[in-house]
Amino acid sequence: MATHQNDGPLLQVSHVDIEYRTRERQVRATHDVSFDVWPGDRFILLGPSGCGKSSLLKAAGGFLTPHSGEITLQGEVITAPGPERMMVFQEFDQLPPWKTVLENVMFPLLASRKARRAEAKETALHFLNKVGLAEFADVMPHMLSGGMKQRVAIARALAMKPRILLMDEPFAALDALTRRTMQEELLALWEEERFTLLFVTHSIEEALVVGSRILVLSPHPGRVRAELNCHPFTLNDFGGEAFQHAAQHIHDLLFPASGNDVSSTSDQEPAYVAATVHSS
Protein backbone atom coordinates (compact mmCIF):
# COMPACT_ATOMS: atom_id res chain seq x y z
CA MET A 1 0.00 0.00 0.00
CA ALA A 2 1.33 3.46 -0.90
CA THR A 3 2.49 5.16 2.25
CA HIS A 4 5.97 6.57 1.72
CA GLN A 5 5.24 8.83 -1.21
CA ASN A 6 7.01 11.95 -0.08
CA ASP A 7 9.17 13.16 2.76
CA GLY A 8 6.67 15.45 4.52
CA PRO A 9 3.56 14.83 6.56
CA LEU A 10 0.74 13.13 4.71
CA LEU A 11 -2.10 14.98 6.43
CA GLN A 12 -1.64 18.43 7.95
CA VAL A 13 -4.25 19.97 10.18
CA SER A 14 -3.42 23.64 10.72
CA HIS A 15 -5.13 25.90 13.26
CA VAL A 16 -8.52 24.37 12.67
CA ASP A 17 -11.63 25.84 14.26
CA ILE A 18 -14.80 23.90 13.55
CA GLU A 19 -18.14 25.55 14.20
CA TYR A 20 -21.72 24.47 13.74
CA ARG A 21 -24.25 27.20 13.14
CA THR A 22 -27.94 26.65 13.41
CA ARG A 23 -30.61 29.34 13.41
CA GLU A 24 -30.78 29.23 17.20
CA ARG A 25 -27.16 28.81 18.19
CA GLN A 26 -23.54 28.53 17.25
CA VAL A 27 -21.39 25.69 18.61
CA ARG A 28 -17.63 25.80 18.51
CA ALA A 29 -16.48 22.18 18.31
CA THR A 30 -12.69 22.70 18.11
CA HIS A 31 -10.36 25.62 18.61
CA ASP A 32 -6.98 26.12 16.94
CA VAL A 33 -6.22 22.42 16.52
CA SER A 34 -3.02 21.56 14.65
CA PHE A 35 -1.31 18.22 14.07
CA ASP A 36 0.57 16.32 11.39
CA VAL A 37 -0.04 12.72 10.38
CA TRP A 38 2.97 11.05 8.79
CA PRO A 39 2.90 8.11 6.39
CA GLY A 40 2.43 4.88 8.29
CA ASP A 41 1.25 6.59 11.50
CA ARG A 42 -1.49 5.08 13.57
CA PHE A 43 -2.62 8.49 14.77
CA ILE A 44 -5.22 8.65 17.52
CA LEU A 45 -7.56 11.51 18.35
CA LEU A 46 -8.37 11.01 22.02
CA GLY A 47 -10.62 13.13 24.17
CA PRO A 48 -13.84 13.29 26.14
CA SER A 49 -17.26 13.22 24.55
CA GLY A 50 -18.03 16.41 22.67
CA CYS A 51 -14.43 17.61 22.25
CA GLY A 52 -14.73 17.52 18.48
CA LYS A 53 -12.94 14.27 17.56
CA SER A 54 -15.59 13.17 15.07
CA SER A 55 -15.82 16.70 13.69
CA LEU A 56 -12.06 16.70 13.00
CA LEU A 57 -12.33 13.30 11.32
CA LYS A 58 -15.26 14.47 9.19
CA ALA A 59 -13.29 17.56 8.19
CA ALA A 60 -10.34 15.33 7.20
CA GLY A 61 -12.83 13.25 5.23
CA GLY A 62 -14.04 16.39 3.44
CA PHE A 63 -17.57 16.08 4.83
CA LEU A 64 -17.39 19.47 6.51
CA THR A 65 -15.29 22.60 6.04
CA PRO A 66 -13.45 24.19 8.96
CA HIS A 67 -14.61 27.65 9.98
CA SER A 68 -10.94 28.68 9.96
CA GLY A 69 -7.62 26.97 9.40
CA GLU A 70 -7.13 24.26 6.81
CA ILE A 71 -6.53 20.56 6.34
CA THR A 72 -4.24 19.38 3.54
CA LEU A 73 -3.43 15.96 2.15
CA GLN A 74 0.03 15.96 0.59
CA GLY A 75 -0.18 19.71 0.30
CA GLU A 76 -3.64 19.85 -1.31
CA VAL A 77 -6.42 21.49 0.66
CA ILE A 78 -9.26 19.07 1.39
CA THR A 79 -12.54 20.51 0.19
CA ALA A 80 -14.67 17.44 -0.50
CA PRO A 81 -14.80 13.68 0.17
CA GLY A 82 -12.51 11.58 -2.01
CA PRO A 83 -11.66 7.92 -2.58
CA GLU A 84 -8.14 8.43 -1.19
CA ARG A 85 -9.71 9.03 2.26
CA MET A 86 -11.92 6.09 3.18
CA MET A 87 -13.97 6.15 6.38
CA VAL A 88 -15.12 3.42 8.74
CA PHE A 89 -17.87 4.44 11.16
CA GLN A 90 -19.07 3.08 14.48
CA GLU A 91 -22.52 2.13 13.21
CA PHE A 92 -23.17 -1.41 12.02
CA ASP A 93 -25.59 -0.13 9.35
CA GLN A 94 -22.89 1.36 7.12
CA LEU A 95 -23.23 -1.54 4.66
CA PRO A 96 -26.10 -1.31 2.14
CA PRO A 97 -28.29 -4.26 3.22
CA TRP A 98 -29.40 -5.19 -0.31
CA LYS A 99 -25.85 -6.00 -1.45
CA THR A 100 -23.94 -9.16 -0.54
CA VAL A 101 -20.72 -8.86 1.45
CA LEU A 102 -18.70 -9.18 -1.77
CA GLU A 103 -20.80 -6.59 -3.59
CA ASN A 104 -20.41 -4.23 -0.64
CA VAL A 105 -16.61 -4.45 -0.82
CA MET A 106 -16.57 -4.18 -4.62
CA PHE A 107 -18.94 -1.20 -4.71
CA PRO A 108 -16.51 1.72 -4.06
CA LEU A 109 -13.97 0.21 -6.47
CA LEU A 110 -16.59 0.15 -9.22
CA ALA A 111 -18.27 3.45 -8.32
CA SER A 112 -14.94 5.30 -8.33
CA ARG A 113 -13.93 3.49 -11.56
CA LYS A 114 -10.79 2.38 -9.84
CA ALA A 115 -11.27 -1.13 -11.14
CA ARG A 116 -13.35 -3.07 -13.65
CA ARG A 117 -15.59 -5.86 -12.43
CA ALA A 118 -13.12 -8.77 -12.57
CA GLU A 119 -10.33 -6.82 -10.90
CA ALA A 120 -12.73 -5.37 -8.31
CA LYS A 121 -13.87 -8.89 -7.45
CA GLU A 122 -10.32 -10.15 -7.10
CA THR A 123 -9.32 -7.20 -4.89
CA ALA A 124 -12.49 -7.51 -2.78
CA LEU A 125 -11.91 -11.23 -2.21
CA HIS A 126 -8.28 -10.56 -1.31
CA PHE A 127 -9.29 -8.10 1.42
CA LEU A 128 -12.21 -10.23 2.62
CA ASN A 129 -9.68 -13.00 3.02
CA LYS A 130 -7.45 -10.64 5.02
CA VAL A 131 -10.27 -9.98 7.49
CA GLY A 132 -11.18 -13.68 7.63
CA LEU A 133 -14.51 -13.37 5.80
CA ALA A 134 -13.86 -14.87 2.36
CA GLU A 135 -16.35 -17.64 3.15
CA PHE A 136 -19.06 -15.06 3.77
CA ALA A 137 -18.67 -13.32 0.39
CA ASP A 138 -22.18 -14.24 -0.78
CA VAL A 139 -23.95 -13.59 2.50
CA MET A 140 -26.22 -10.57 3.08
CA PRO A 141 -25.10 -8.10 5.80
CA HIS A 142 -28.07 -8.79 8.09
CA MET A 143 -26.75 -12.32 8.61
CA LEU A 144 -23.48 -11.04 10.10
CA SER A 145 -22.58 -10.17 13.68
CA GLY A 146 -21.57 -6.61 14.56
CA GLY A 147 -17.89 -7.53 14.54
CA MET A 148 -18.21 -9.20 11.13
CA LYS A 149 -19.95 -6.12 9.72
CA GLN A 150 -17.09 -3.95 10.96
CA ARG A 151 -14.60 -6.35 9.33
CA VAL A 152 -16.46 -5.97 6.03
CA ALA A 153 -16.35 -2.18 6.40
CA ILE A 154 -12.59 -2.36 7.03
CA ALA A 155 -12.07 -4.67 4.02
CA ARG A 156 -14.15 -2.31 1.87
CA ALA A 157 -12.06 0.69 2.94
CA LEU A 158 -8.68 -1.03 2.57
CA ALA A 159 -9.62 -2.47 -0.84
CA MET A 160 -9.60 1.11 -2.12
CA LYS A 161 -5.96 1.44 -1.03
CA PRO A 162 -6.67 4.86 0.46
CA ARG A 163 -3.86 7.26 1.27
CA ILE A 164 -5.36 7.50 4.74
CA LEU A 165 -7.92 5.36 6.55
CA LEU A 166 -10.26 7.34 8.80
CA MET A 167 -11.93 5.39 11.62
CA ASP A 168 -14.54 6.90 13.92
CA GLU A 169 -14.81 4.75 17.08
CA PRO A 170 -15.17 1.67 14.86
CA PHE A 171 -15.23 -0.80 17.75
CA ALA A 172 -17.15 1.23 20.34
CA ALA A 173 -20.45 -0.59 19.81
CA LEU A 174 -18.91 -4.05 20.14
CA ASP A 175 -18.77 -6.19 23.28
CA ALA A 176 -15.49 -6.03 25.18
CA LEU A 177 -14.10 -9.35 23.94
CA THR A 178 -14.90 -8.69 20.29
CA ARG A 179 -13.50 -5.19 20.64
CA ARG A 180 -10.15 -6.57 21.81
CA THR A 181 -10.08 -9.11 19.00
CA MET A 182 -10.81 -6.38 16.46
CA GLN A 183 -8.04 -4.17 17.85
CA GLU A 184 -5.63 -7.08 17.53
CA GLU A 185 -6.78 -7.80 13.98
CA LEU A 186 -6.45 -4.17 12.97
CA LEU A 187 -2.85 -4.14 14.22
CA ALA A 188 -2.11 -7.38 12.36
CA LEU A 189 -3.56 -5.84 9.18
CA TRP A 190 -1.45 -2.75 9.71
CA GLU A 191 1.68 -4.93 10.06
CA GLU A 192 0.88 -6.44 6.66
CA GLU A 193 -0.36 -3.36 4.80
CA ARG A 194 1.29 -0.43 6.62
CA PHE A 195 -1.57 1.93 5.84
CA THR A 196 -1.84 5.36 7.46
CA LEU A 197 -4.56 5.51 10.07
CA LEU A 198 -6.41 8.38 11.74
CA PHE A 199 -8.49 6.80 14.50
CA VAL A 200 -10.96 8.41 16.90
CA THR A 201 -11.61 6.98 20.34
CA HIS A 202 -12.48 8.12 23.84
CA SER A 203 -10.90 5.02 25.36
CA ILE A 204 -7.41 5.54 26.80
CA GLU A 205 -6.74 1.79 26.66
CA GLU A 206 -7.76 1.57 23.02
CA ALA A 207 -5.59 4.59 22.17
CA LEU A 208 -2.56 2.92 23.79
CA VAL A 209 -3.12 -0.42 22.08
CA VAL A 210 -3.98 0.87 18.60
CA GLY A 211 -1.93 4.06 18.38
CA SER A 212 1.63 4.92 17.50
CA ARG A 213 0.88 8.58 18.23
CA ILE A 214 -1.87 10.07 20.36
CA LEU A 215 -3.28 13.59 20.24
CA VAL A 216 -4.95 14.36 23.55
CA LEU A 217 -7.77 16.91 23.24
CA SER A 218 -9.30 19.03 25.99
CA PRO A 219 -13.06 19.09 26.63
CA HIS A 220 -15.42 21.14 24.52
CA PRO A 221 -14.32 23.03 22.50
CA GLY A 222 -11.45 20.68 21.69
CA ARG A 223 -7.96 22.12 21.92
CA VAL A 224 -4.70 20.21 21.71
CA ARG A 225 -3.62 19.30 25.20
CA ALA A 226 -0.68 17.02 24.37
CA GLU A 227 0.85 14.91 21.66
CA LEU A 228 2.40 11.59 22.63
CA ASN A 229 4.67 9.22 20.78
CA CYS A 230 3.75 5.81 22.11
CA HIS A 231 5.63 2.69 22.70
CA PRO A 232 3.44 0.10 21.03
CA PHE A 233 1.58 -1.83 23.65
CA THR A 234 -0.21 -5.03 22.77
CA LEU A 235 -3.34 -6.51 24.26
CA ASN A 236 -1.12 -8.71 26.41
CA ASP A 237 0.13 -5.58 28.17
CA PHE A 238 -3.33 -4.79 29.62
CA GLY A 239 -3.02 -4.63 33.37
CA GLY A 240 0.77 -4.57 33.30
CA GLU A 241 2.63 -1.91 35.26
CA ALA A 242 3.94 0.05 32.25
CA PHE A 243 0.50 0.01 30.62
CA GLN A 244 -1.20 1.22 33.80
CA HIS A 245 1.40 3.92 34.21
CA ALA A 246 0.85 5.11 30.63
CA ALA A 247 -2.94 5.05 31.05
CA GLN A 248 -2.69 7.06 34.27
CA HIS A 249 -0.40 9.60 32.63
CA ILE A 250 -2.90 10.14 29.81
CA HIS A 251 -5.78 10.25 32.28
CA ASP A 252 -3.99 13.05 34.14
CA LEU A 253 -3.50 14.92 30.87
CA LEU A 254 -7.20 14.57 30.07
CA PHE A 255 -8.36 15.50 33.55
CA PRO A 256 -5.75 17.85 35.03
CA ALA A 257 -8.09 18.82 37.86
CA SER A 258 -7.37 15.41 39.38
CA GLY A 259 -4.32 17.03 40.97
CA ASN A 260 -1.57 16.70 38.42
CA ASP A 261 0.44 19.51 36.96
CA VAL A 262 0.49 18.74 33.24
CA SER A 263 2.27 21.90 32.24
CA SER A 264 5.69 20.42 32.91
CA THR A 265 7.22 17.37 31.25
CA SER A 266 8.95 16.26 34.41
CA ASP A 267 11.59 13.65 35.23
CA GLN A 268 8.73 11.34 36.14
CA GLU A 269 7.48 11.27 32.57
CA PRO A 270 7.22 7.64 31.54
CA ALA A 271 9.98 6.37 29.29
CA TYR A 272 7.54 5.12 26.62
CA VAL A 273 6.27 8.55 25.61
CA ALA A 274 7.82 11.74 24.39
CA ALA A 275 5.15 14.21 25.35
CA THR A 276 4.69 17.69 24.07
CA VAL A 277 2.28 19.23 26.50
CA HIS A 278 0.41 22.30 25.34
CA SER A 279 -0.74 24.86 27.86
CA SER A 280 -4.22 26.09 27.03
Ligand SMILES: Nc1ncnc2c1ncn2[C@@H]1O[C@H](COP(=O)(O)OP(=O)(O)OP(=O)(O)O)[C@@H](O)[C@H]1O
Ligand atom coordinates in the same frame (compact mmCIF):
# COMPACT_ATOMS: atom_id res chain seq x y z
N1 LIG B 1 -24.37 18.61 13.15
C1 LIG B 1 -24.15 19.31 14.28
N2 LIG B 1 -24.86 20.42 14.57
C2 LIG B 1 -24.63 21.13 15.69
N3 LIG B 1 -23.71 20.79 16.62
C3 LIG B 1 -22.97 19.68 16.38
C4 LIG B 1 -23.15 18.88 15.21
N4 LIG B 1 -22.27 17.84 15.26
C5 LIG B 1 -21.57 17.99 16.40
N5 LIG B 1 -21.98 19.09 17.08
C6 LIG B 1 -21.44 19.58 18.34
O1 LIG B 1 -20.04 19.76 18.20
C7 LIG B 1 -19.37 19.34 19.37
C8 LIG B 1 -18.34 18.28 19.00
O2 LIG B 1 -19.04 17.12 18.52
P1 LIG B 1 -18.26 15.82 18.03
O3 LIG B 1 -19.28 14.80 17.68
O4 LIG B 1 -17.27 16.19 17.00
O5 LIG B 1 -17.48 15.40 19.37
P2 LIG B 1 -16.81 14.02 19.77
O6 LIG B 1 -15.59 14.35 20.53
O7 LIG B 1 -16.65 13.16 18.56
O8 LIG B 1 -17.90 13.39 20.73
P3 LIG B 1 -18.34 11.85 20.99
O9 LIG B 1 -17.12 11.16 21.55
O10 LIG B 1 -19.46 11.97 21.97
O11 LIG B 1 -18.77 11.30 19.65
C9 LIG B 1 -20.44 18.87 20.34
O12 LIG B 1 -20.75 19.91 21.21
C10 LIG B 1 -21.63 18.57 19.44
O13 LIG B 1 -22.85 18.76 20.12
